[in-house]
Amino acid sequence: MADTKSKLVDATLRVVATEGLAGASARVIAAAAGVNQALVFYHFGSIDQLLTQACRQATQARVALYRDRFDAASSLGELLAVGRELHETERAEGNVTVLAQLLAGAQTDPKLAGPVAEALGLWIAEIERVLDRGLADLPLADLFDRPGLARLVASAFIGLELYEGVDEAGATAAIDALTQFAALTQVLDDLGPVARRALKAKLRKATR
Amino acid sequence: MADTKSKLVDATLRVVATEGLAGASARVIAAAAGVNQALVFYHFGSIDQLLTQACRQATQARVALYRDRFDAASSLGELLAVGRELHETERAEGNVTVLAQLLAGAQTDPKLAGPVAEALGLWIAEIERVLDRGLADLPLADLFDRPGLARLVASAFIGLELYEGVDEAGATAAIDALTQFAALTQVLDDLGPVARRALKAKLRKATR
C-alpha cells in the first residue's frame, strides 16, 4: 500500500491540511511524497483529480472509522459528544480541515463542487442516521426535519473548524454553547408524558 | 470616492466573490478595476494588504447597513429572520462569500488571520447584542453562554454559506431546520410561570 499512488494521496492530505489549498501544487505535493513531480500527472491526470480522489478516500476512511461511535450514539447529546471528540481528533489529524479547504475552493471551481458535495454527503448520512434513531421519541421529533437538521449540523461543524483557525478561544466557547443544546434535549426527553403532550401541542400550534 | 484606491477595493471584492481567493491576483484585480497592475503595490504594498483592507471595509459597511435590523430584532426567532434575509442578500451581493474565502485562506496564512478574525468579530458583536436583549427573559437565559452562542451562530452562518456553494437544495433544507429552532424558543417563551420554573430547575440540574 506504500506505492506511488497512495504516497501521493497521503502527501496531498498532509499538504492541504498544513499549507492550505493555495499551497497544494504538484511540485509541493510530489516533494512531500518523495516522488517525482511528473508522476502526479501520470497517475492522476491533473491536480484537481488528485485533490478530489484524496478527499474521497480520506473521507470514506474517516467516516468508516467513526461509524461505530456514531452507531453507539442514540441522542442529540451523545451525537454532540461524538462531535466534540471528532473535532479534537480531526484538528490534530486534519481531515475535516481538508474538506473545509476543498469546500472553499469548490465555490468557484465546478470541477471540485461535485466530489466535495459527495464527500460531505458521507458525513451527512451518518448524522442523519443518528438523528433518526435519537430524535424519534423526543417531543421535537416531528418539529424538526431530519435531513435538514443533519445538513445544518454538518455545515456548522465545518464553519466551526474554520473559525477555530483564526480564534481558538472563540471556537472553544462556541462549541461549549453547542453542547448546552444537549442538556436542553435531555431535559425535554425527561419530561413526564403530560408535560410532553402539552409541549408538543404548543409546538404544533407555533409552527403553522 | 471613485479614485484608484476605492476602485481597487471594489474590484477586489467582486473578484474574490466570483473567482475565489485563488483567482484574486494583482493582475486580475487591476483589470477588473480598470487600472494599472503596478498601482496595487503602490497603494497597498501587497496583495495581502489589499485583501485585508477590502475585507475590513466591506464588513464594516455591511454591518452598519444591517445594524438597524439587528436592533429591531429582540428574540432568537427574529434574529433568525434577519439572518435569512441577510443570507439571501449576501448571496447576491457576495460579501459573506468574501469573508468565507478569506477565512479559508487565513487557516494557513498568518497575515490574513488577524484581520479576518477582526472582521468576523464585527458580526459577532452584533449577534451578541441581539442575544443579550432577546434571551434575557427566556428560561434558557442562564443556560446559554451568550458570547459562545454568538460565535456559534456566526460560524454556522459561514458554514452554511459555503455548503450552499456545493448543494443549494441541501442548504435550503438546513436553513429551514435552523428556523425551526425559533419556534421552539417561542414556545418556551410562552410557557406559564409555573411550567417555566419547573423547566428551569430541570435545566439547572441537567447541566451540572
Added chain:
DNA sequence: GTCTATACATGGATAGAC
C-alpha cells in the same frame, strides 16, 4: 512506471520614465 528536461502561463513585485 519513473526520470530529466523543458515549454509555456501566470504570479508578485520593482525600477525608472513620464
Added chain:
DNA sequence: GTCTATCCATGTATAGAC
C-alpha cells in the same frame, strides 16, 4: 500618481529517454 517594461519565482503539463 500612473505608466511601461522587466525580473524572477512558481505553477501546470508534456515529450521522450530509461
